[in-house]
Structure formats: structure tokens, C-alpha cells
Amino acid sequence: MTETTRDTLRASVVEALLDVAPDVDAATLDPATPFRDQFDFDSMDQLNFVVGLHRRLGVDVPEADYPQLATLDGCVAYLRRALGTAGP
Amino acid sequence: MPSLGADMESATLTEWLVKPGDAVKRGGVVASVETAKGIIDIEIFDDGVIETLLVAPGTEVPVGTALARYRATGAGAAAEAKPAPAPPAATRPAPTSAAMPPAPAPPAPPAPPPRTTGSERQLASPAARRRATELGIDLATLGPRAGGAITLQDVEGAATARAAARPAAAPPTDMRGLIAQSMSRSKREIPHYYLANTIDMRKALGWIETRNAARPVTERLLSGVLIIKAVARALERFPELNGFWRNGRFEPAPAINVGTAIRLRQGGLVAPALLAANEHSLQDLMRAFQDVVQRARGGGLRSTELASATITVSSLGDGGVQTVFPIIHPPQVAIVGFGGIGVRPWCDAGGVVAAPVITATLSADHRVSDGYRGSAFLVAVGDWLQRPEAL
Numbered sequence: 016m017t018e019t020t021r022d023t024l025r026a027s028v029v030e031a032l033l034d035v036a037p038d039v040d041a042a043t044l045d046p047a048t049p050f051r052d053q054f055d056f057d058s059m060d061q062l063n064f065v066v067g068l069h070r071r072l073g074v075d076v077p078e079a080d081y082p083q084l085a086t087l088d089g090c091v092a093y094l095r096r097a098l099g100t101a102g103p
Numbered sequence: 104m105p106s107l108g109a110d111m112e113s114a115t116l117t118e119w120l121v122k123p124g125d126a127v128k129r130g131g132v133v134a135s136v137e138t139a140k141g142i143i144d145i146e147i148f149d150d151g152v153i154e155t156l157l158v159a160p161g162t163e164v165p166v167g168t169a170l171a172r173y174r175a176t177g178a179g180a181a182a183e184a185k186p187a188p189a190p191p192a193a194t195r196p197a198p199t200s201a202a203m204p205p206a207p208a209p210p211a212p213p214a215p216p217p218r219t220t221g222s223e224r225q226l227a228s229p230a231a232r233r234r235a236t237e238l239g240i241d242l243a244t245l246g247p248r249a250g251g252a253i254t255l256q257d258v259e260g261a262a263t264a265r266a267a268a269r270p271a272a273a274p275p276t277d278m279r280g281l282i283a284q285s286m287s288r289s290k291r292e293i294p295h296y297y298l299a300n301t302i303d304m305r306k307a308l309g310w311i312e313t314r315n316a317a318r319p320v321t322e323r324l325l326s327g328v329l330i331i332k333a334v335a336r337a338l339e340r341f342p343e344l345n346g347f348w349r350n351g352r353f354e355p356a357p358a359i360n361v362g363t364a365i366r367l368r369q370g371g372l373v374a375p376a377l378l379a380a381n382e383h384s385l386q387d388l389m390r391a392f393q394d395v396v397q398r399a400r401g402g403g404l405r406s407t408e409l410a411s412a413t414i415t416v417s418s419l420g421d422g423g424v425q426t427v428f429p430i431i432h433p434p435q436v437a438i439v440g441f442g443g444i445g446v447r448p449w450c451d452a453g454g455v456v457a458a459p460v461i462t463a464t465l466s467a468d469h470r471v472s473d474g475y476r477g478s479a480f481l482v483a484v485g486d487w488l489q490r491p492e493a494l
Contacts, residue, residue: 020122037401038368053367057420059396063232069320078323 021091022073024098031067035060046087069085074098104136106166107409108145108285114138115163116170123151132405134170139277140373142402143409151175167431188275227253235305236321236390278371289433293348294469297428298477302485304444304459310491326444329388330461332494333487334416334439335381337361341480343472344437344465345413353436353471362412362432365399373399374432376412384414385494419443426462436468437477439484 024041029041032050039054050056063075065084074097076084104114115135123131131151132144141256149226158170168253227235227242231253235242241252289295307329315323338345338359346355362374375395380388399403417429427440442462449458463484467477489494 036368049423055366058327058365059393061396062320062323062325063393065320075320078312 016027021095024091024094027071028087028094029070031064031071032087035063043086049054049085050087051085068094072098104164104166104168105145105406105410107138107406111138111166113165113392114143115381116158116160117142118160119156120144121153121171122262123155125152126176127151127153129484130407137401140409141367141399141404144403144405145170146405146407147173149173149175152421168201174301182184203387220307232256233321240395258304279365282371285432286430289431293431293433293436295431296469296474296476296477297464299426299462299464300478300481300485301462303449303486304488307488307491308444322350322384322386324389324391327390327420328385329378329488329491330387330441331361331363331380331392331416332383332388332419333484334414335361336487336494337480337483338414339381340483341472341476343476344480346436346468346471347413347471349434350467350469356413358413360411360413362415362435362444364415364417365396366490368400373404373409374412374415374417375399375404375408378408390470416441424465428464429466431466431468436471438466440464440466 027045032044033039033041036050036054036056045053061084062083065081069075069088072094074094076093077096080093084090107114113136116133116134117137119133120135121127121166127133127147127150129148129227130146132250133147134145135142136145137143139195144156154172154174156171158168164170169250174281182440195343232242233239235253242383304326308326311324311326311329316469340357343353345359346353348354360376360378361380363378364372364374373397376381377388377391377395395404395408412432414435415438416431417427417438419427421443423443425442427446429438431438442464444459445460446457447460448455449460450456452457463481465477465481
């Protein structure tokens with residue numbers, strides 16, 4: 016996987032996040048700190064975020080995997096794995 | 104200008120979504136107004152044709168002011184023009200103008216249309232329907248189309264238009280003042296009593312987990328929806344907790360419309376109603392819940408949703424404290440609170456296990472009900488949560 020793909024994935028994650036939490040400042044978002052510790056992020060936000068990822072990337076994240084999506088870095092790593100095994 | 108709650112005195116018309124000559128259908132959105140609770144869509148209570156718009160965008164008018172005149176075409180339509188929309192709880196007489204006949208007494212608002220089934224009657228392609236659900240768009244607000252069914256393109260267009268028109272709800276300038284006014288009145292006038300009960304959530308959470316694992320992300324349920332449904336079903340047997348205290352007496356409500364406290368990102372909260380929550384499937388209720396949260400936070404709540412709650416549920420969500428002691432929202436007579444779900448010691452079959460539990464609380468109006476009945480109600484809520492498949 017190239018750096019470009021990684022950046023594209025990161026951009027998609029940030030987009031999905033901003034849809035759910037428009038008050039988030041993407042520039043100051045800490046990629047290694049859980050979303051919940053940086054801004055308001057409840058279970059409804061979590062679900063809508065996963066729906067947004069599904070819409071953008073076609074990845075259906077099982078509920079059991081939600082903890083792996085706690086941070087921006089975690090999301091990118093998880094989605095790389097999910098997309099890598101799911102197809103080209 | 105309809106009243107969107109007992110505490111509302113005026114609002115500013117922000118936008119007309121119809122013009123003279125437009126045909127409108129009952130429940131259609133005709134205008135948006137800005138209140139301390141954000142931007143709210145105003146629905147019309149009758150079928151008809153718009154004749155004159157009486158209030159210009161940007162004007163602040165008191166509750167009860169006629170916003171427009173329309174000619175009713177629905178069942179039992181009178182030949183004369185009526186002011187529209189009818190204020191459900193006008194507290195001031197509408198100012199009359201030379202062009203207007205004296206305003207007739209506002210008719211009582213009809214029962215609100217079912218929220219989640221309303222769009223089913225709208226002709227739409229499956230792709231459009233699916234996309235509308237994902238985006239939280241009510242198909243009923245798009246049609247009817249002259250050319251036939253609503254297409255995917257129509258839905259996308261509506262979403263774009265909505266996003267452009269309302270990037271975010273206007274910051275509620277006086278949300279804090281509104282909460283202060285309503286809660287002070289509650290504490291001053293309502294003799295509250297408080298009850299609490301801890302509920303075993305193993306079955307409910309286990310059932311959701313199994314169910315969600317077998318479904319795509321767009322069909323997953325949150326535990327909050329089970330809780331709302333359990334409250335609504337339990338209320339069927341406790342009418343004294345569902346209704347309003349008005350003019351010195353209790354008025355039981357004919358439907359169970361559960362107001363759901365939603366925290367806003369800019370501070371404060373609103374509690375729009377999930378209409379007839381006891382009658383909808385969990386999946387329908389989940390869609391309605393997602394839709395209403397999105398609109399509460401993004402703008403576009405409807406007038407009927409804010410004015411029609413017959414009881415409120417206040418759920419703190421995960422990661423919060425165990426117990427909330429909520430304050431009744433007048434003129435309602437009860438509010439049910441839920442703390443966060445936490446894993447705690449639980450006695451089971453003579454042993455102690457670690458189990459996810461939730462504490463449910465009831466604050467109720469002693470002028471209407473007693474602790475004995477309140478206690479039976481909270482027990483009933485817990486019983487429903489032991490039978491999630493029956494919800």
C-alpha cells in the first residue's frame with residue numbers, strides 16, 4: 016500500500032468524522048488520542064461514523080471491531096487491513 | 104406562529120419553503136423559524152393551496168400570529184381562506200389586518216402522522232429509499248413528483264440543498280435562558296417524587312449483539328432504542344404518567360410520544376418526540392431516532408416533534424455516571440432517566456456475577472400519581488428489558 020492510499024484513507028476517515036462531528040478541527044486532531052477524549056463522541060456518533068465509512072469505502076465494520084476505530088491512526092490501520100484482504 | 108413548547112413566546116421566520124399558488128399537503132413543511140431551540144421546520148395541518156404570505160423572512164413575531172393564508176382543499180375544507188398554519192396552543196390573539204377576516208378559533212391539531220411510516224406511501228425507487236434512510240431525509244418532504252417515483256438523484260439533490268441552506272443550526276442564543284425558565288417553573292410548581300431501580304442488561308445487550316452481528320451497519324440497533332421502546336411499552340399500563348398538567352388538572356395523552364433528550368454540540372439540549380413510540384418496530388424506531396438526532400444537531404426539527412412529547416426520557420449514555428435525577432419538563436408529569444450502562448456485581452442464582460446493569464430513575468408529579476404506581480412502572484420497564492425479542 017502506497018503513501019497516497021494511506022493519505023486517501025486518512026482523508027476519508029476525517030470526512031466521515033466531520034460529517035458526524037462538524038465542530039471538530041481537523042488541523043488540531045491528535046491521530047493517536049481516542050476521539051472520545053478529544054470531543055463529544057457518543058454511541059450514536061460512533062454508529063453514524065461507521066455508516067459514513069461504509070458509504071465512502073464499502074467497508075462494513077462489525078460491532079466487535081469498534082474499539083479498533085477509537086483513534087484516527089487506529090481507523091487507518093484497520094481500514095488498510097480490511098481493504099487489503101477484501102480486494103485490490 | 105405555532106407554539107413549540109409552553110415556554111416559547113415568539114420566533115423569527117427565517118425562510119419560506121412555499122410561495123402563493125403552491126399546493127401543500129398536510130404534514131408538509133412550509134417554512135422554517137428560528138427559536139432558542141434552533142431552526143425548526145413548520146408543518147401545515149391541512150391540505151390546501153397557499154394564497155398569501157403574511158410575514159416576511161427575518162421578522163420576529165409572537166406565538167399565535169398568522170404566518171400565511173391558504174385555501175383548504177382537504178376533507179371538510181371550508182370555502183374561505185384560513186390563516187395557516189394553525190397554532191396548536193396560541194397564547195396571544197393573532198393581530199388582524201385589513202386584508203384578513205377575523206381569525207377563526209384555531210382548530211385543534213389533528214393527531215400527528217406516524218413518523219416512520221409516512222414516507223412508505225411515497226413512490227420512490229429502492230435506491231432512493233435506501234439513500235434517503237442513510238441521509239436521514241424524509242421522502243415525504245421531496246414529493247409528490249409529477250413525473251412519477253422519486254429517484255436517487257432527487258434524494259442527493261435534496262441532501263445537497265439542505266446542507267447548503269443549513270450548514271448548522273444557528274447557535275441557540277438563549278438556550279440557557281430557556282432551560283432556566285422551564286426548569287425553575289418545574290421546581291416551583293411540580294411536587295416531584297423520585298424512584299430508582301437497577302436493571303440487569305445482560306439479556307438486552309446479548310440480544311442486540313447477536314442481532315447486529317447478522318445485519319449490515321445501516322440496520323444496527325443501539326441500546327438506547329430498546330430503552331425508549333421499553334419505556335413506551337410499559338407506559339401503556341400507566342396512563343397517569345403520560346400526559347400533561349394543564350389548568351389545574353391532569354390531561355392523559357391519547358398517544359405515547361416519547362421526548363428524547365438530545366445534547367447539542369453547541370451546548371444545551373432539546374427533547375423532540377418519537378411519536379407513538381410504543382407502536383413502531385425497533386428498526387423503525389431506530390431510524391426515527393437517528394433521523395431526529397441528526398436533525399436536532401444539524402437543524403430542521405419539525406414543529407410537531409417539539410410540541411408533542413407526552414413524557415421524556417433522559418439517557419446519559421455510556422461512560423457517564425450511574426444515576427441521573429431528572430427534572431420534569433412542564434407541562435409533562437413524568438420523566439424517566441437512565442445512567443450509563445456499567446459492569447457491576449449482580450446477584451444471580453445464589454451467586455454474584457459481574458453483569459452490565461443500568462439504573463433507571465423516575466421523577467413524577469405527585470399531583471397525578473403516587474410512588475406505589477411509579478414503582479410498578481419502573482419494574483415494568485425492567486421486565487420489558489428482560490424480553491428484548493418481544494419489544
